[in-house]
Amino acid sequence: MNDPYLIPNSFVLKNKLNITNQEKLDIAESAISKAKLHSILDVKGNFDYKHLMDLHKHILGDIYEWAGQPRVMDIEKAEPVLSGMSVQYSNHKQIPTEAVAAINKLKNVNWSNLDTYEQKAEAFSKNMATLWQVHPFREGNTRTITEFCVQYAATQSIFLNQNLFAENASFTRNALVMASIGEYSDFSHLNRIVKDAMESGDKARVSVKEKAEQIKSTSKDIFSLKGVKEIDAKNKAQQDQTKEKKRDHSR
Structure with missing residues (x-):
């Protein structure tokens, strides 16, 4: 299938910076998105589908024209932890419906009834992975969805150390992959980093x-x-x- 997001005869995404080299684009995207995350709390919303779109636009809007919009094509990504196979992401036509359903599940959790870090981490991981598997965007899904879920958790008095995810980006993404393969899903890795983020987040607040x-x-x-x-x-x-x-x- 023809990918409308790519520069013709290339595997590099079209971008506002007119960069045609993948390595240079990766460096620019990383630097710009990290800078934008410093002002991410300026993006206000009700933790709904629009809020998710707005967060993505804020993070990647300086790089991609389509930031803040759901992808218009189906995608596959070869995952090393799956021996080159891909997670089955949502059909692009179903993104709004399935993203809204995943967000509602996250918001319907009775977080105040969860007493231990283990319980909270398990519920958070499950719902975060469900939304991540929708993969609403052509690029920038892990950053945006992590930010969305961490911010929402804070409204429920659950505070996660966001830096832990950023400093272990590869581990976080691989953990999300392993938690998104249907009946074979393994949540142990995602539960582990989420629980660590909750514990270190609380320690930082106490300090x-x-x-x-x-x-x-x-x-x-x-x-x-x-x-x-x-x-x-x-x-x-x-x-x-x-x-x-x-x-x-x-x-």
């Missing part, structure tokens, strides 16, 4: 909270009556020393 409490406590001491008196006494002592030095010089 930030403790530092904030320390600053707050210090501020209270500074602006308490005792603190003000100590500062006044210190200032007075310095002033007395200055006056004494001036007297010595005038003698």
